[in-house]
Amino acid sequence: MLYKCIKKEEWDKTIEQLLLSYSIFACIKNDYGLDYELIKPSDIAKISYNKPKPATPLKSFFLPVRENVTSERVKEKPRIIIGMPNCDIEGLRLLDEIYLDDEFNDEFYRKRRERTLLLSSDCFSIQEHCHCLSYKIKPYSESLADLAVNNLNGTIVLRVLSAKGEDFIKEISAFLSPADNNFIQAIEKEHLSATNLLENLNTGLPDCKMTGELIKDSKSEIWERYSSRCVSCGACTTICPTCTCFLLIDKPGFEKVKQMDACQYPGFERVAGGEDALFELHNRFRNRYMCKYNWRPEKFSSTACTGCGRCIEACIGKINKNELFMELVNNR
Amino acid sequence: MPDNKNIYKPIRARLNDVIEESPSIKTFVLIPEDKFSFKTGQFIELSVDGIGEAPFTPSSSPLITEKLEVTVMKTGYVTEYMHMLKPGVFMGIRGPYGSGYPVETFFGKEVLILGGGCGLAPIRSLLYTLESIKEKLEKVILCYGSKTPSDCIYKPLFDRLNNTEKFEAYRTVDKADEEWNGAVGVATMLLNNIKINIKNSVAVVCGPPVMMKFGTIRLLEMGYRDDQIYLSMEKNMSCGLGKCGHCMMGEYFVCRDGPVFTYKEIKHNPEIWK
Numbered sequence: 001m002l003y004k005c006i007k008k009e010e011w012d013k014t015i016e017q018l019l020l021s022y023s024i025f026a027c028i029k030n031d032y033g034l035d036y037e038l039i040k041p042s043d044i045a046k047i048s049y050n051k052p053k054p055a056t057p058l059k060s061f062f063l064p065v066r067e068n069v070t071s072e073r074v075k076e077k078p079r080i081i082i083g084m085p086n087c088d089i090e091g092l093r094l095l096d097e098i099y100l101d102d103e104f105n106d107e108f109y110r111k112r113r114e115r116t117l118l119l120s121s122d123c124f125s126i127q128e129h130c131h132c133l134s135y136k137i138k139p140y141s142e143s144l145a146d147l148a149v150n151n152l153n154g155t156i157v158l159r160v161l162s163a164k165g166e167d168f169i170k171e172i173s174a175f176l177s178p179a180d181n182n183f184i185q186a187i188e189k190e191h192l193s194a195t196n197l198l199e200n201l202n203t204g205l206p207d208c209k210m211t212g213e214l215i216k217d218s219k220s221e222i223w224e225r226y227s228s229r230c231v232s233c234g235a236c237t238t239i240c241p242t243c244t245c246f247l248l249i250d251k252p253g254f255e256k257v258k259q260m261d262a263c264q265y266p267g268f269e270r271v272a273g274g275e276d277a278l279f280e281l282h283n284r285f286r287n288r289y290m291c292k293y294n295w296r297p298e299k300f301s302s303t304a305c306t307g308c309g310r311c312i313e314a315c316i317g318k319i320n321k322n323e324l325f326m327e328l329v330n331n332r
Numbered sequence: 333m334p335d336n337k338n339i340y341k342p343i344r345a346r347l348n349d350v351i352e353e354s355p356s357i358k359t360f361v362l363i364p365e366d367k368f369s370f371k372t373g374q375f376i377e378l379s380v381d382g383i384g385e386a387p388f389t390p391s392s393s394p395l396i397t398e399k400l401e402v403t404v405m406k407t408g409y410v411t412e413y414m415h416m417l418k419p420g421v422f423m424g425i426r427g428p429y430g431s432g433y434p435v436e437t438f439f440g441k442e443v444l445i446l447g448g449g450c451g452l453a454p455i456r457s458l459l460y461t462l463e464s465i466k467e468k469l470e471k472v473i474l475c476y477g478s479k480t481p482s483d484c485i486y487k488p489l490f491d492r493l494n495n496t497e498k499f500e501a502y503r504t505v506d507k508a509d510e511e512w513n514g515a516v517g518v519a520t521m522l523l524n525n526i527k528i529n530i531k532n533s534v535a536v537v538c539g540p541p542v543m544m545k546f547g548t549i550r551l552l553e554m555g556y557r558d559d560q561i562y563l564s565m566e567k568n569m570s571c572g573l574g575k576c577g578h579c580m581m582g583e584y585f586v587c588r589d590g591p592v593f594t595y596k597e598i599k600h601n602p603e604i605w606k
């Protein structure tokens with residue numbers, strides 16, 4: 001894999017230059033934690049590298065909460081997004097499968113993907129609910145992102161991951177130097193350390209396939225018990241990097257507004273006659289996990305849960321899906 | 333290569349006529365402004381401008397492409413608005429979506445069609461198609477049930493079919509009125525009296541969920557195999573494109589993988605009758 005180095009000061013100046021032609025979003029630590037922000041030159045020094053994970057999932061850049069999908073769009077500036085962890089990058093794989101299929105290609109999604117450069121950042125540390133590795137996702141990107149950006153004590157080490165990333169570094173080649181082995185080894189050491197932390201944190205947590213089987217075989221009692229704390233707020237689906245369900249809303253002039261929706265909301269599957277397969281709360285609650293661990297894997301080749309842990313953090317009922325899965329494992 | 337067509341944008345269609353089929357069911361005759369065609373059993377998303385859209389399987393013949401008929405039961409928010417529409421207005425159409433009936437696999441066979449209520453709408457489109465290829469079929473039997481005699485739609489259809497070679501059509505009602513002198517009972521009851529060579533037959537079921545369930549159970553009892561039974565599934569299909577997730581039924585998007593499934597394809601999912 002191709003690595004390049006650039007001094008942090010030069011990198012920051014490069015970003016300042018890039019701000020003239022790109023909209024740049026980056027991970028910034030604010031009062032509430034880490035999140036993506038549209039940056040201006042004064043924010044550049046505050047960009048956070050190598051730390052998981054922004055509160056907002058990456059999907060929000062490609063699937064806005066609400067958008068008119070029938071009106072012509074004003075041409076938007078190309079974008080750079082800096083600092084997303086690999087769990088978010090891997091989430092895009094499923095979105096690409098859904099929105100970029102040959103038969104029904106979503107031009108709104110496609111155009112956003114085409115004009116966005118993805119500069120991911122390896123995780124050198126982990127958070128309480130991180131469990132990407134349990135689902136065979138590494139805490140660092142090896143593909144799909146364009147570049148991985150890592151900050152090693154004042155030196156930015158870039159790992160080139162795509163042709164688009166390669167073109168991009170040509171633009172800034174004047175400041176780049178080849179990365180020597182010490183840097184590469186230092187990064188590999190961080191990879192190993194994050195990997196070990198994840199392994200220790202999630203010992204015994206079943207992988208996606210086994211989780212799917214456990215869910216399939218489970219009795220409704222456990223779903224009734226865990227969902228008794230669910231208020232159907234949809235926070236878990238909203239912050240999930242792979243939940244993509246939406247609703248089309250009609251506006252005068254045969255316009256359609258596409259709005260993110262959630263299977264956790266009552267009435268999601270209700271038909272006009274009144275039948276509703278997901279009427280009961282515990283059915284709705286289980287539906288999301290059946291979707292992630294059984295149905296999507298049967299239909300698509302990408303992983304439908306990337307182990308980011310956001311749904312655990314966002315749940316106001318403090319429902320921890322991994323506790324549920326561990327209980328399923330232990331009761332087997 | 334993906335083209336640049338906007339997959340969410342409907343085409344406009346002029347509402348040419350509104351036919352009252354029953355107190356709660358109307359047929360909308362539409363003239364699409366752009367070229368539009370469909371295969372029997374495929375569905376469209378039909379919209380009332382600014383109000384909403386809902387999925388319907390056209391009830392007209394797919395061989396007629398200059399106009400389109402959609403039969404709509406007044407049963408929810410959007411359909412109530414549809415029932416207020418007068419000829420001359422424009423409606424929106426997206427589609428066609430889904431896989432439709434695999435009519436070629438019916439060749440050389442006896443086709444049994446079990447329908448209930450507004451489920452006769454997609455069936456009528458199928459019947460037009462089967463009439464056009466009747467030399468390739470052994471026999472077509474329609475068994476249809478409605479709640480009351482006045483709830484029965486397309487009443488002239490039954491006489492026409494009974495006067496068509498190779499076609500038989502039977503009706504029943506759940507509740508008779510004074511003038512009714514036909515069969516009384518659920519649609520599956522009609523299956524007791526038909527003559528059909530089950531081994532060389534396929535069965536098509538389309539109707540309300542309860543009829544789909546008990547119809548399928550009855551057909552299995554009669555000796556139909558699970559891959560001989562075609563079910564037209566009803567779900568809350570919002571986008572029609574296999575993206576929005578509303579019509580997920582297990583691993584299937586009903587809008588894209590269906591709406592017509594064999595019972596074999598979906599029987600492993602305990603939630604299909606919900």
